[in-house]
Amino acid sequence: xxxxxxxxxxxxxxxxxxxxxxxxxxxxxxxxxxxxxxxxxxxxxxxxxxxxxxxxxxxxxxxxxxxxxxxxxxxxxxxxxxxxxxxxxxxxxxxxxxxxxxxxxxxxxxxxxxxxxxxxxxxxxxxxxxxxxxxxxxxxxxxxxxxxxxxxxxxxxxxxxxxxxxxxxxxxxxxxxxxxxxxxxxxx
Numbered sequence: 165x166x167x168x169x170x171x172x173x174x175x176x177x178x179x180x181x182x183x184x185x186x187x188x189x190x191x192x193x194x195x196x197x198x199x200x201x202x203x204x205x206x207x208x209x210x211x212x213x214x215x216x217x218x219x220x221x222x223x224x225x226x227x228x229x230x231x232x233x234x235x236x237x238x239x240x241x242x243x244x245x246x247x248x249x250x251x252x253x254x255x256x257x258x259x260x261x262x263x264x265x266x267x268x269x270x271x272x273x274x275x276x277x278x279x280x281x282x283x284x285x286x287x288x289x290x291x292x293x294x295x296x297x298x299x300x301x302x303x304x305x306x307x308x309x310x311x312x313x314x315x316x317x318x319x320x321x322x323x324x325x326x327x328x329x330x331x332x333x334x335x336x337x338x339x340x341x342x343x344x345x346x347x348x349x350x351x352x
Contacts, residue, residue: 167193168277168290169203169289169290170268170274170276170288171264171275171284171288171289172270172276172277172278172289172291172292172296173253173260173278173279173280173289173290173291173292174277174278174279174292175280175282175283175294176281176294176295176350177296178279178281179352180294180295180296180351180352181297181351181352182279182280182294183279183335184345184352185279186249186251186277187203187214188296190247194203197248198245198246199246199273200246200247201247202222202246202249203249203251204219204222204248204249204251204297205222205251205252206218206251206252206256206260207251207252208351209255209256212256212258212259213230213259214230214257215230215256215259215260215263215281216230216233216234217229217233217251219248219263220236220240221232221239222248223237223240225237225240229239234263237263238266238267238270238271241270241271241274242271243276244271244273245270245274246273246274246275247275247276247277248274248276248277249276249277249278249279250264250276250277250278250279250280251278251279252279252280253278253279253280253284254280257280257284257285260280261284261285261286264276264278264284264286265286269317295350296316296349296350296351297315297316297345297350297351297352298314298315298316299315299316299317299321299342299345299346299350300314300317300342300345302346305338305339305342308333308334308335308338311341312333315350316345316348316350316352317333317341317342319340319352320345321333324325332341
């Protein structure tokens, strides 16, 4: 979907895995972008006016002002084929939308993948809602051998094994693991 749309926004609740999905998609798409894939972390940004400056800094540019940053970005990105990953846009969504709306028409080889709780809301944006991980429904627990088919259970077991060598899903711990995953509503 990133090759079919120049702006894709991953939306969903906080903690659902938008960032993880964006990074994995970007990693897999790296060969398609000869000028690179660039991650722009927006979570620490307190001032929305600094979005262009933050993007420029992520591209290793040193603009002195936001106006200079936009101008520098337009010049730099005009002929480059690259993917910008804008992460945690929700608190600066309007500034991200303005920036994307300026860059995309002027930079025909630029692609943007945004991760946000809400859409940027500009023309040409393709939305992909990131759902919670699959999990067994409440009530009767499925057989142990089928539990690892559920994404939430599988992620729990993988992370637990990283923290505690040799951890595995067993008949003894399966009900507790399923209960934790259900209480988290399938959120990672």
